[in-house]
Amino acid sequence: MLRRALPRALGAVPCPRRRCHRPCPPRDLAVPNAAWSDRMRRHYGHLLSTATREGWTRLPSFRRAREHRHQVPWLAGDSDSDGAGDTRLFPRAIEGDGDGFEFAMFLNVPKGRLRCLCQPGPFLEGHPGLAHGGAIATLVDTSLGTLALAVAGRVVTANLSIDYLAPVPLRSVLLLEASLQRRQGRKLFLGCDLRDPDGDTLHARATGEGHGDRGTLGTRGHAAHQGHR
Numbered sequence: 001m002l003r004r005a006l007p008r009a010l011g012a013v014p015c016p017r018r019r020c021h022r023p024c025p026p027r028d029l030a031v032p033n034a035a036w037s038d039r040m041r042r043h044y045g046h047l048l049s050t051a052t053r054e055g056w057t058r059l060p061s062f063r064r065a066r067e068h069r070h071q072v073p074w075l076a077g078d079s080d081s082d083g084a085g086d087t088r089l090f091p092r093a094i095e096g097d098g099d100g101f102e103f104a105m106f107l108n109v110p111k112g113r114l115r116c117l118c119q120p121g122p123f124l125e126g127h128p129g130l131a132h133g134g135a136i137a138t139l140v141d142t143s144l145g146t147l148a149l150a151v152a153g154r155v156v157t158a159n160l161s162i163d164y165l166a167p168v169p170l171r172s173v174l175l176l177e178a179s180l181q182r183r184q185g186r187k188l189f190l191g192c193d194l195r196d197p198d199g200d201t202l203h204a205r206a207t208g209e210g211h212g213d214r215g216t217l218g219t220r221g222h223a224a225h226q227g228h229r
């Protein structure tokens with residue numbers, strides 16, 4: 001009992017492993033691990049080395065929404081009502097390195113752009129050897145959602161439309177380039193392309209619409225953006 005209560009009282013995050021109650025610093029998952037291919041590492045290195053000069057910020061990525069509370073305070077939740085803290089961000093739900101989504105995002109708020117470098121793992125299979133369309137939709141929604149969060153605060157996806165143009169092999173490397181196209185009141189219109197960063201293949205093109213809370217866009221969103229920088 002005390003083992004569970006003390007870390008929480010100190011503001012530490014309970015370890016996501018079942019039956020482990022030690023305080024556990026969140027692990028940033030948007031960094032290379034042993035499952036990243038050489039291509040993934042090469043593109044990550046390039047994005048990282050040019051990021052600062054070109055005004056991009058690498059976003060750390062944690063297992064659970066709450067662990068992003070320093071960037072997006074409302075993701076911490078209002079209470080512990082989601083149980084014993086055993087939640088996962090959907091794209092981080094598959095735990096083995098390389099098995100699910102390996103990804104790293106780079107954000108440029110002034111330009112309204114986000115890049116997501118991704119390596120889809122073998123547990124995302126649809127047709128044999130190929131990524132499931134739902135997995136691609138997750139990648140798109142997460143990218144457009146993160147961009148919308150960064151520029152406008154509390155936003156939900158109202159609409160998502162994806163043209164699947166070419167199959168995505170498992171363990172390939174993909175670069176998603178997202179941009180904010182326009183804002184209209186509480187609505188944000190976003191789009192993205194998902195490409196092979198080394199070739200000509202355009203795997204998917206998507207558009208999305210995010211809606212902010214009444215009274216949120218431009219206020220809390222601004223605060224979240226400031227907090228991030």
Ligand SMILES: CCCCC/C=C\C/C=C\C/C=C\C/C=C\CCCC(=O)SCCNC(=O)CCNC(=O)[C@H](O)C(C)(C)COP(=O)(O)OP(=O)(O)OC[C@H]1O[C@@H](n2cnc3c(N)ncnc32)[C@H](O)[C@@H]1OP(=O)(O)O
Pocket residue numbers: 059065068071072075089141142143145146149150155156157158159209211224225226227228
């Ligand atoms: C600061 C740095 C931040 C960096 C971030 C770093 C790391 C990020 C860390 C963690 C990231 C975590 C998460 C982010 C990743 C992924 C995000 C995932 C996002 C989601 O996956 S989120 C779940 C799916 N999402 C929902 O669960 C939405 C459920 N839904 C609703 O909550 C409502 O349905 C809502 C709000 C959509 C509308 O509700 P409402 O009450 O405002 O609607 P209302 O009827 O008043 O209409 C008002 C106007 O919207 C038009 N309209 C209505 N519905 C529409 C639709 N579907 N499509 C197009 N237009 C629509 C009407 O036509 C009218 O248009 P008009 O005003 O022009 O007449």
